[in-house]
Amino acid sequence: MIPTPAKPRILRRARLSDQVFDWVLEAIRSGDYGPDDLITEPALATALETSRTPIREALFRLVGNGILTERGRGYCLPLLSRDEVAHMFHTRLLLEADILRQIPDAPDVTALRAASEAEKAAIRGDAPRDFIAANTAFRRALFDLCANRFLTEIADHCNDRMQAYRSVTLAEGANRAAVAEDHAAVVAALARGDRDAAAARYLATLDRAQVAYKAMALPR
Template identity: 35%
Template sequence: MSINKSGQKDAYALILDAIDVGVYRPGDRLVESELAERFGVSRTPIREALQRLETQSLLTRDGRSLIVSELDHNQLAELYVVRAELEGLAARLAARHAADEEIKVLRDMVEEDRQLIGDPVAMARANRRFHKQIHLASHNRYLVQQLDLVHRSMALLATTTLAAEGRGEGALAEHDAIVVAIEAHDGDGACKALREHISRAFETRLKLDSVDLDAAE
C-alpha cells in the first residue's frame, strides 16, 4: 500500500510505525528504494529517516545493509528496568498534577478497552494510548521525551505480551489499579501499581521468549 507522505518527519514516522506494527520485524533488511515506493515518498527523506533510526539504535548495519535491530536478553532486561523507573515516575507525577479531565480519559480508556479482550493487536494499540496518556498527565515534558525514546525501542519487540493467555485481562486489571491510585492522588500507590504492571509484562515477555527458544531446539 502506498501512502502519499513527504518530508523527513513523515518518512521517519511511517517507517517507525511499520516496525511497531510488525510489517518489518527484527532482522528484516530495509531497502531505501522499496521503502520509498511503499510510502510514496522520495528517497532523500527515506535516507534521512534511516540515518535517524540508525542513530537511535533501532536499525543496525549488516555489511552495507540496514536491518531492524534485535534486542538480546541483557538489552531487554535493561529496557524494562528503565521503563519501570520512568513510567513509575510518570504515574507518581500524574497522581499529583493530572487534571480531572485527564483522569476521566484514563478511566474511560480502561472501561472501553474491556471490549478489546481477545484481540491482542487492538489491545496493544490501546495499551500504548493508555501509557501515553499517563506520560502526558505527568506534565513533565522532559520525562515525556525520555519515555518516547523508551517506547520507540519497545517497537523492536516482535510480539506483544498481550497475546499470552490471560494477559489481556490481567493487564486491564493492572491498568484499573493504576487509575484508582491516580484518581485518589496517591503518588506512591500509582508509582507502585505502574511498576508492578511493567514487572508482570516483563515476566510474561521472558516466558514467551523461553517458549520460542524451546520451539527452536
C-alpha cells in the same frame, strides 16, 4: 540588507524526512511492524508516494536512535540481548516510577480512561496489533499527565527500543487481559487521587512484563 539564503528544496526535504520518521515510528508503536518484518526503502516509497531520499534519511535516524537495525537490504526492529533487556527494564522502572510521582493530585484521566477501555475491547482476537496500539495510547496518555517532557521523552525512547517484543509478549490473550486489568486499576486510582496505588499497580505490570521477557529465548 542581509541576504536570505534560498533553500526551499532542502528545507522541504528535511520536513518530508521528519514526516517519514514520524510515520514509521508511529507504525512501530502501533504494532504494524513485528520482529520478523523487513522494512525497505522501495516499499515505503510506494506506500508514502515519495522519493527514497527522505525515506533513507528517516531510516538512518531511526537506526541512529536504536529503534531500527540494518538487515540485508532493509531494516528491522532490533532484538536486544538478555542483559540489555534487564538494563532496559531497570531504566524503565526508574523513569516511569518518577513519572507517576510527578502526576498532579487531580489529573484529567479522560484520555487515559479511553485508552484503557480500548485495551479491554482489544483483549480478544488472534492478532495483538489492536491491543498494542491501545497499550501505546495508554502509555502516551499516562506520560502526558506528567509535566516533565524531558523525563517522558527518555521513557518513550526506552519503550520504542523494546517494541520488537510486544507482539510476542502480548500475543497471549491472558497477558493482554492482565495488562488491561492493571491499567484499569491505575485509572481508577488516579481518578480518586491515589498516586501511590496507581504507581504500585503500574509498576507491578512492568515487573510481570520483565518476567515474561526473561522467559523468552533471548541472546546473551
